Amino acid sequence: MAGHEHDHEHDHGKASQHGQDGHGGHGSGGHGSGGHSHAVAADADRRWLLGALALIVVFMAGEVVVGFAAQSLALISDAAHMLTDAVSIVLALVAMRLAARPARGGYTYGLKRAEILSAQANGVTLLVLSAWLGYEAVTRLVNPPEVTGSLVLVTALVGIVVNLGATWCMSKANRSSLNIEGAFQHVLTDLYAFIATAVAGVVMITTGFVRADAIASLVVVALMLRAGIGLVRDSGRIFLEAAPAGIDPDAVADRLVAADLVMEIHDLHIWEITSGQPALSAHILVAPGGDCHAVRRGLQRQLREEYRITHATLQVDHVGEDDDQQLLQITPAGSALPDEHCGDSHGPVHRSGPHEH
Numbered sequence: 001m002a003g004h005e006h007d008h009e010h011d012h013g014k015a016s017q018h019g020q021d022g023h024g025g026h027g028s029g030g031h032g033s034g035g036h037s038h039a040v041a042a043d044a045d046r047r048w049l050l051g052a053l054a055l056i057v058v059f060m061a062g063e064v065v066v067g068f069a070a071q072s073l074a075l076i077s078d079a080a081h082m083l084t085d086a087v088s089i090v091l092a093l094v095a096m097r098l099a100a101r102p103a104r105g106g107y108t109y110g111l112k113r114a115e116i117l118s119a120q121a122n123g124v125t126l127l128v129l130s131a132w133l134g135y136e137a138v139t140r141l142v143n144p145p146e147v148t149g150s151l152v153l154v155t156a157l158v159g160i161v162v163n164l165g166a167t168w169c170m171s172k173a174n175r176s177s178l179n180i181e182g183a184f185q186h187v188l189t190d191l192y193a194f195i196a197t198a199v200a201g202v203v204m205i206t207t208g209f210v211r212a213d214a215i216a217s218l219v220v221v222a223l224m225l226r227a228g229i230g231l232v233r234d235s236g237r238i239f240l241e242a243a244p245a246g247i248d249p250d251a252v253a254d255r256l257v258a259a260d261l262v263m264e265i266h267d268l269h270i271w272e273i274t275s276g277q278p279a280l281s282a283h284i285l286v287a288p289g290g291d292c293h294a295v296r297r298g299l300q301r302q303l304r305e306e307y308r309i310t311h312a313t314l315q316v317d318h319v320g321e322d323d324d325q326q327l328l329q330i331t332p333a334g335s336a337l338p339d340e341h342c343g344d345s346h347g348p349v350h351r352s353g354p355h356e357h
Contacts, residue, residue, distance in 0.1 A: 067155075124228070280303060
């Protein structure tokens with residue numbers, strides 16, 4: 001072992017050829033074919049993001065000037081929202097570069113959760129800005145200032161065109177990433193906000209109802225709140241290692257325990273390494289005399305095909321192996337299982353037949 005060097009060029013092909021079985025509990029880290037090929041044209045994604053960023057920054061600067069000149073909170077709030085769009089895209093670009101770094105040292109998953117940090121920071125910023133803009137909008141509803149409706153309308157119409165271009169650019173990137181999807185939703189929300197602002201400009205020009213500007217601001221605030229809460233919620237689920245949305249761990253366990261020769265499943269954990277990369281680990285007890293390796297391969301194939309979980313680590317044992325006095329003891333099929341197989345099972349125990357979760 002003295003000759004082992006951390007050059008990070010291990011022969012994964014040989015590991016796959018040997019099945020990564022090991023007989024110390026028959027643990028296996030099954031990643032499936034192409035299990036780690038999650039990035040989709042990262043260079044192309046960066047180009048699309050940079051294009052959207054350029055459109056947003058240039059227009060945002062002009063909108064701030066016009067917003068103050070027209071005394072329009074709707075335009076200023078739109079510009080603030082566009083600032084968060086720009087920040088979200090910058091964070092997305094930084095997070096993409098960090099997430100692309102290989103796993104090494106103490107970061108055994110690499111820096112893949114950098115994008116989740118970005119998404120969460122983005123969501124928190126949206127919530128803070130929505131609180132400030134909401135307060136300003138209510139204040140202006142009570143004491144509305146004079147607003148130049150024509151400037152608001154023209155700027156909003158230009159903003160619609162710019163945001164259509166930015167939205168189109170963002171739609172070309174890989175939106176399976178929570179990071180990129182969050183930035184895309186921001187730009188899309190901004191598009192809706194400019195539409196609301198344009199409507200407010202028309203109302204002010206035709207009716208003189210200046211409070212329409214503050215009402216449009218409140219629409220923007222509502223959209224910002226919706227986007228911010230969604231980002232904080234989704235990123236929080238990943239940080240708390242909750243099961244991915246749409247995957248019920250109890251339902252997964254019930255499907256797996258119904259497989260041939262599987263007697264019990266416990267210590268089942270399903271989480272996301274980062275958005276779109278679910279992982280699973282579990283302890284599987286196989287009937288005495290059963291081929292535990294065949295069971296493991298069958299379960300990993302089932303996880304790939306039914307749940308698209310390609311990163312699965314399964315510890316597979318025969319019934320009785322947990323007891324030092326009964327190690328590898330072959331007992332008659334159908335023998336009753338002991339009440340407990342683990343000192344702390346970290347969750348419900350799943351057995352074939354009716355059971356409580």
